[in-house]
Amino acid sequence: LWMSLSMGLIFQLPLVMYFLSALGVVDGKAFAKYQRHFIIGATVAAAIITPTGDAVTLSLFMVPILSLFYLGLLAVLVRERRARRPEVPSR
Secondary structure, three states: OHHHHHHHHHOOHHHHHHHHHHOOOOOHHHHHHOHHHHHHHHHHHHHHHOOOOOHHHHHHHHHHHHHHHHHHHHHHHHHHHHHHOOOOOOO
């Protein structure tokens, strides 16, 4: 139950990142700058979530966490790029 709930919360990560960026709290540069910190945090979170101490289970949880982070980072960067693009006047 603990693993399911925690992974369910972690799957919300791209949405949280996107909305924080849309609100102007954090930009894509900050997410990219602190990605090393997030990798360490993802490793610690995966170690806490997993019931066993083996590296295989840890990596099975860490890979989706990191994938979701980079998916959220990509979404934030695309959103910021579209926001910077000048509006094309209609004819």
